[in-house]
Amino acid sequence: MDHTLRVYESILELLPSEENPTPLVRLQKTVPEQFRVYAKLEWYNPFGAVKDRIAANMLRDAERRGLTPLKRLIEPTSGNTGIGLAMMANARGFALRTPVSQAIPQEKKTTLRFLGSDVVEIPDSLCPDPSSPDGAIATAKGIARSNPDQWHMLNQYENDANIEAHYRTTGPEIWRQTAGRVTHFIAALGTCGTITGTGRFLKERNPDVKVIGVHPQEGHEIPGVRSIKQLQVTKLFHPEEYDALVEVSNDEAYDLCLRLNREESVIAGPSSGLALAGALKALGTERDALAVVIFPDNIFKYASFLEKHFPQFAGAAQHAPVPAGQDPLLAAMLQAARNPHTTLEAEEALPLVTQQAAALVDVRPAQQYLQGHLPGAVNIPLLELSSRAARLPRERPVITVCNRGNASISGMLLLRAMGFQEVRSLNGGTIGWREKGYPLER
Ligand SMILES: Cc1ncc(COP(=O)(O)O)c(C=O)c1O
Structure with a gap:
């Protein structure tokens, strides 16, 4: 396949590999001048997120083991795996049901339905809670278990093919793109497939590469990632293989997300802000680092969450009523300043x-x-x-x-x-x- 021309016979040929990596872009304004920090822009995946890698690999792996479209897929998701999987399922002829938390962005739920997935909304934490007895994960497991002839659950939260996707693609891409000079690898933590698979590959090549995981505080509002409490019960979380874990607050993540968009012209989503904020904490005063930070997806799926976090971007319809006797223009100015x-x-x-x-x-x-x-x-x-x-x-x-x-x-x-x-x-x-x-x- 000739990736220089970028002419493809099928969208699936765009799935990333060492020969067709997602881009690394150096950050210029949101990091101290002497730092070499590169963002790996995962929305250049064909379905828009880092999770396309695992959706493709988990399905490929299951098909190799004999799975056919006679069975339907059921997969709990915070959105991105579901979107990648919906597209893979369409391409391969599978039907898909996605139990999701009610709390995920409306944009993701509607998109999933639009792509053909049967979306089931369930009360759950933002990233499905592995220990909830009636959350999205338990629901999917229950259905898959009760009728194994009809349903197949790939289970991104426990499937080694998730780790393997990154071991086979993300890691080798970064190694080649940095000519083996990468010193730090940083990823936000959800299923932990990204950090574990990529980290393993890079450390095999050079044990000195520092692998750093970033997680939000408890009660956060950053889609796709898990707090430390949830990580403790995440199967693919292997802290003994990472060099550091860094906690980042909601405000730190959203502030940096805004700066990435405005100052770097990088259309990064909230978990990219989280990952970069963690990277900057972990790097401290390090001068000679060449850091690669995963930017999982772009900002466009998160309008409703941005409105919650930055009410000033909500538009006039969301504004509080103008108090009696107050100049409407003044009221609008005061409202705009309020966040x-x-x-x-x-x-x-x-x-x-x-x-x-x-x-x-x-x-x-x-x-x-x-x-x-x-x-x-x-x-x-x-x-x-x-x-x-x-x-x-x-x-x-x-x-x-x-x-x-x-x-x-x-x-x-x-x-x-x-x-x-x-x-x-x-x-x-x-x-x-x-x-x-x-x-x-x-
Ligand atoms: C937006 C976003 N960021 C980060 C992650 C975390 O990646 P991983 O599940 O590989 O740990 C996810 C996973 O769903 C995600 O959707």
């Missing part, structure tokens, strides 16, 4: 207030401040803020407060413009705080 990085809820603020871990700046007129304010708040009315802010401490985060959480947004924006890094505005203001039963002082 989880610039505002916080009373519940989040409470421990910071009680532990005096943040400087509280009440931007209301003095009269209102004197009638009741958050414990420890200093009063700097909005109009005086620019002249008096210099005296505020820079080592603690700042929370701006007003009556209802509107004027305090202006205060937050002003302080940020003056160079204060960690400033957030209290949603709901002093009134919302009091309504929650939290203490005020006079």
Whole structure:
């Protein structure tokens, strides 16, 4: 096959291999200048994600063992394996049912149905929980077990053909693309097929290659990856073969995802942000590294999750109603400035207030401040803020407060413009705080 011309008789010829690798692209702006960090862009797979590799290999392996389309496939998925498998199933004549968690992005559910899969939505964690007795994995296992003549479950979570896909393709591609100079390999952890298969191959070639796994915090909102608690019960998770495990928060992952798209013009999805954030933590001050980070898929399947995480991108229809008497343009501006990085809820603020871990700046007129304010708040009315802010401490985060959480947004924006890094505005203001039963002082 001549991959230079890129003319193919079948879409399946596009599946990646050493001769037809997914691209490695050096990151320029989101990593320190002296670092050589390359992103492996897995959305260049024919069905859009790293999981195409395992869908193809697991099906190939099962067919080799005698599986035919007389049986239907059933596979639990957080979306990408299902999408890759739906396309492979169509190409090979199999019917497919995909039990998924209700919590996965709507985009993935609709796409799966569009591709011909029978999608069954089940209450489960974002990435199907292996220990849930009635989650997507248990459901698929139950159906496959109760009627083995009709159903076949490839089971990406336990199938060695998942690891083997990466051992046979991802690893050799990276080795060849870096001329054997790769020093660090970094992957986000879901089934752990990527890290285990690629890591094994690279370490066989050079035992000094560092293999680093990145996972989200418990309760995260990053599709496709598992928290450390779930990883403990993940069959293909082999921590003894990795050099480090790194935890990354939701905000770190989404912030870097946004920067990758805006600053690098790389259309990376949330788990790419997670993997890169982990890579940067693991590399520390390392100077001579040549790191390869897997970027599992692109941003386009995640609009609904982006809206949740960055409400300012949701568009006008999602905005809160304009308060009576407020200029609609001003209301829209304030709303646009409101997101989880610039505002916080009373519940989040409470421990910071009680532990005096943040400087509280009440931007209301003095009269209102004197009638009741958050414990420890200093009063700097909005109009005086620019002249008096210099005296505020820079080592603690700042929370701006007003009556209802509107004027305090202006205060937050002003302080940020003056160079204060960690400033957030209290949603709901002093009134919302009091309504929650939290203490005020006079
Ligand atoms: C978007 C995304 N990122 C990361 C991963 C993790 O890859 P692996 O399952 O090989 O650990 C997945 C797996 O489903 C995924 O869909």
